[in-house]
Amino acid sequence: MKNSPTPLEKLQLALHEKRCLIVGEVAQAHDGSLGLAHGFIDAIHAAGADAVKFQTHLAAAESTCAEPWRVKFSPQDESRYAYWKRMEFTRDQWRELKRHADEKGLLFLSSPFSMEAVELLTFVGVAAWKIASGEIGSSMMFDRMAATGLPMFLSTGMSSSQEIDRAVSKIRKRHLPLVVMQCTTAYPCPPEKVGLNLLTVFRERYQSPVGLSDHSGTVYPGLAAVPLGISVLEVHVTLSREMYGPDVAASVTSAELKQLVDGVRFLEQAKAHPVDKDRLASELQPLRRTFGKSIVARVALAPGTTLREEHVALKKPGEGLSEDQLPRVLNRKLRVALAADSLILEQHLE
Helix, strand or coil: CCCCCCHHHHHHHHHCCCCCEEEEEEECCCCCCHHHHHHHHHHHHHCCCCEEEEEECCHHHHCCCCCCCCCCCCCCCCCHHHHHHHHCCCHHHHHHHHHHHHHCCCEEEEEECCHHHHHHHHHHCCCCEEECHHHCCCHHHHHHHHCCCCCEEEECCCCCHHHHHHHHHHHHHHCCCEEEEEECCCCCCCHHHCCCHHHHHHHHHHCCCEEEEECCCCCHHHHHHHHHCCCEEEEEEECCCCCCCCCHHHEEEHHHHHHHHHHHHHHHHHHHCCCCHHHHHHHCHHHHHHHCCEEEECCCECCCCECCHHHEEEECCCCCCCHHHHHHHCCCEECCCECCCCECCHHHEC
16 A cells, blocks of 8 residues: 655645645634644644644734734733734744644644744744745845745735735745745635636746635635645634634634545545546446346237337346337347246347
């Protein structure tokens, strides 16, 4: 039996557009609890995903106390800065999260939001860089990440075509593996803003593998994107709809993540095996005999009976003469007596 790909092999397959890498995004769903962060790793592994992704926020390096709330969701934090501070993990705690992901066979990813976060994650070790859409123009951060030589997953959620062009050009100059990620910064993202059409646009424009970072809170966009050839699918994950936090509405549950993973792998198999209809029909001949119908005696018939339509019927199974043989059967005489429902065969006819 062939062994499953290793985490790094899964990354390479995704970069060569041969297998979709499925990323479970934790972001801030751990709410500052290290234990809960570890719990997410276990849940994302159990669902069958390929990678776990966090966000690395360091309040003092990233924000001032004047940073406004996007949505004032936290009654326990006086400011956005205080929230980021509460979300922080130490270097050793990040190393333990990375070790846990390694033990589970998951690629470890985290988006940095400051130069200090880039340095921390370089020390901890990430499999690739996921550049958040708000950081696409951060040249200093970009240059430091590019210097590691790791693949780049470029989120485009808040970016114009010109901004994406500039970022892609920088990555191309470094000859780094690239995945351009369609993303719409809306939580949850309504169906009319998912932007599945942009997957083809990005692939043709940048001659690059493409991915979808989905914030719809459903499995539907991810499943729809697989036949379009995505290399990476990222979804936010929550352990329950009853959890508290700003991203719950834009997340799939861990149970839904399992359904999504199974669906993606099913669709990949279907896409990888085009069907030859004639060959399939030949393979299904035994079923045709089971489900097909044969010419039979409608009633008991005596030898010498000239067969008319009222003497015959079509009934399962299809082990005798088929309906298209009726013109050759009608108006011929029987050599033998037949009971009702008996197959009428060629040797029974004069």
